[in-house]
Amino acid sequence: MREFEYARARDGREAVALCEPGARYLGGGTNLVDLMRLGVETPARLVDVSRLPYDRIEAAPSGGGARIGAAVRNSDLAAHPVIRRRYPMLARAVLSGGSGQVRNMATVGGNLLQRTRCPYFQDVSKPCNKRHPGDGCPAIEGDHRNLAIIGHSDACVATHPSDMAVALAALDARVHVIGPGGERVVPMPGLHRLPGAEPGRDTVLEPGELITAIELPAPPPGRSVYRKVRERASFAFALVSVAALLGVDSAGVVRHCKIALGGVAHVPWRAARAEGALLGRTAGPDAYAAAADAELALARPLPRNAYKVTLARNLIVATLTELAP
Amino acid sequence: MAEITLRVNGVERSLSLDTRVSLLDLLREHLGLTGSKKGCDHGQCGACTVLIDGRRANACLALAVACDGLEITTVEGLADGEELHPLQAAFVECDAFQCGYCTPGQLCSAAGMLREPGPSAVTGDLTEDPALTAEEIRERMSGNLCRCGAYVNIVAAVHRVAAERAREVAGR
Known part of the structure; x- marks a missing residue:
C-alpha cells in the first residue's frame, strides 16, 4: 500500500477543505481500503468522514419521505423500522449486499461511491482503461461472463456492484452533496455515469464533492421488492437484480411502476422503457414480458454474457408477477 | 505515522503507527493478539472478524488509525476469565x-x-x-x-x- 496522510474531519466544510487534489474521502473503507491494498487506489491523503454528523435517518410523518445521512451504516439503514415499512425494496436491497460485517462497516455514501469495477480493474498487472485511459480493456476479449450487457462502451464493460443503489435509482432518490463550489442535489438515476470514452469516471461528482445525505420522496402507492440472482445464495454480487414497485388499480391497470436493474450496466440501470410500456396497461405476465422486451431491446451482450439478457427478462417477469399476478 | 489510543478487550492501548496498518495487523503484530486470523485480507473470508464498539467488522478492512478512540473486542476478550463464552x-x-x-x-x-x-x-x-x-x-x-x-x-x-x-x- 502506498503511504498516505490521514485526517479526520469534524464537519462537512472541514472535510471539503481537507480534500485537496489526490485526497479521497474514507467512509467504512470496505471498498477503498481493499483497492488501496491492491494498489488500484493510491490516495496521498485520506479524509475520514465516517464520524461526521451525517449519521441519522429522519422520516417524515406517515405518507411522507425520508432523509438518510451519508454516514449511516448499511446495517442501520436496513434495520430502520420506517425503511422496512415504507421502502421494503430498499431494505431488501441493502440486506442482499455484502455480509453482516461489511454492512456494519459500510456507509450509505460510501456504498454509492464504491468503484464500478471488474476483475481486471482490480488486478494491476493487467491493462485497464478505467485505471489508465488508452491501455485497453482485456475484459471485452476475456472473462466478461459477469459484466455489462447494456450501456457499455468499447472502453469499459464493468458493472456497478451496489444493490442499494439499484433501489435508490428506482425510488428517485436525491443525493445531497457539498463541495468546493457549494451545495447541490444530484438525482438518481443520474449520479452514476456510463463509461463512454471516460471509464475512469464512475459518477458525475466533481473532485472534492462529498455526499451528505440521500433524500427519498414518499413512495408511490403499490408493493415493492428487490430480487437478486447470484452464483451462490449469499455474499456475492448480482448477476442480475431487479428493484421493482408496482401499483395496480381495482380494474387491474398499472398506475405506478418503478423498475431498476443491477448487475447489467456501469450504472444502476433505471428501466424507463419497461416502465413506459407498463403504465396504463393491464397488469399480467404478458404485459410484463412485453415491458421486459422493450427494455432489453437496448441490450448489446458480449459473446459470453448473453445469458444475462434471458436472465434479466425472466427476472423482471417473475418479480412483477410476484408483486401483481 | 499517527498516534492512536483505543481499548482492546477492556485495556486501554496507546500506539504510534504507520497510517497503513490495518486493525488486524495492529492486533496481531503490535499487540500480540493472534487469535484474530488473517485469511484473505480482503474482507471476504471473515477470519479476522472482531467487534468494534460491539458490532462485528472485518479487522482487515479497518485502518487502525480510523479506530482511534473505539472499543475493540477480539476472541481473546469473549470469555469471562476461565469461563467460556x-x-x-x-x-x-x-x-x-x-x-x-x-x-x-x-x-x-x-x-x-x-x-x-x-x-x-x-x-x-x-x-x-x-x-x-x-x-x-x-x-x-x-x-x-x-x-x-x-x-x-x-x-x-x-x-x-x-x-x-x-x-x-x-x-x-
Whole structure:
C-alpha cells in the first residue's frame, strides 16, 4: 500500500477543505481500503468522514419521505423500522449486499461511491482503461461472463456492484452533496455515469464533492421488492437484480411502476422503457414480458454474457408477477 | 505515522503507527493478539472478524488509525476469565470446527450477530424481528467461510445459543 496522510474531519466544510487534489474521502473503507491494498487506489491523503454528523435517518410523518445521512451504516439503514415499512425494496436491497460485517462497516455514501469495477480493474498487472485511459480493456476479449450487457462502451464493460443503489435509482432518490463550489442535489438515476470514452469516471461528482445525505420522496402507492440472482445464495454480487414497485388499480391497470436493474450496466440501470410500456396497461405476465422486451431491446451482450439478457427478462417477469399476478 | 489510543478487550492501548496498518495487523503484530486470523485480507473470508464498539467488522478492512478512540473486542476478550463464552462452549459441545483457523472469526461474528436487530435477506416479513432459525443463521453468518466445511455443526452451535437467549428473553 502506498503511504498516505490521514485526517479526520469534524464537519462537512472541514472535510471539503481537507480534500485537496489526490485526497479521497474514507467512509467504512470496505471498498477503498481493499483497492488501496491492491494498489488500484493510491490516495496521498485520506479524509475520514465516517464520524461526521451525517449519521441519522429522519422520516417524515406517515405518507411522507425520508432523509438518510451519508454516514449511516448499511446495517442501520436496513434495520430502520420506517425503511422496512415504507421502502421494503430498499431494505431488501441493502440486506442482499455484502455480509453482516461489511454492512456494519459500510456507509450509505460510501456504498454509492464504491468503484464500478471488474476483475481486471482490480488486478494491476493487467491493462485497464478505467485505471489508465488508452491501455485497453482485456475484459471485452476475456472473462466478461459477469459484466455489462447494456450501456457499455468499447472502453469499459464493468458493472456497478451496489444493490442499494439499484433501489435508490428506482425510488428517485436525491443525493445531497457539498463541495468546493457549494451545495447541490444530484438525482438518481443520474449520479452514476456510463463509461463512454471516460471509464475512469464512475459518477458525475466533481473532485472534492462529498455526499451528505440521500433524500427519498414518499413512495408511490403499490408493493415493492428487490430480487437478486447470484452464483451462490449469499455474499456475492448480482448477476442480475431487479428493484421493482408496482401499483395496480381495482380494474387491474398499472398506475405506478418503478423498475431498476443491477448487475447489467456501469450504472444502476433505471428501466424507463419497461416502465413506459407498463403504465396504463393491464397488469399480467404478458404485459410484463412485453415491458421486459422493450427494455432489453437496448441490450448489446458480449459473446459470453448473453445469458444475462434471458436472465434479466425472466427476472423482471417473475418479480412483477410476484408483486401483481 | 499517527498516534492512536483505543481499548482492546477492556485495556486501554496507546500506539504510534504507520497510517497503513490495518486493525488486524495492529492486533496481531503490535499487540500480540493472534487469535484474530488473517485469511484473505480482503474482507471476504471473515477470519479476522472482531467487534468494534460491539458490532462485528472485518479487522482487515479497518485502518487502525480510523479506530482511534473505539472499543475493540477480539476472541481473546469473549470469555469471562476461565469461563467460556456460551458460544465458545457451544462450539466445543457441537464439534463446530476442524482446523480451527476460522473459529475466532466465527465466534466474534456470531457474538455480534446475536445482538443485531431486524430482518435478513431470507426473512419473509420485513416488519418482524424473526426467530433465528438455521436458515436465518446461515444467511447471517455468510461473511464467515470455513474451508473444512464444518458449517453444519457451526450452525448447530450458534442455533443452540440463539435458542437459549430466546428462551431467556421469553422467560423474563
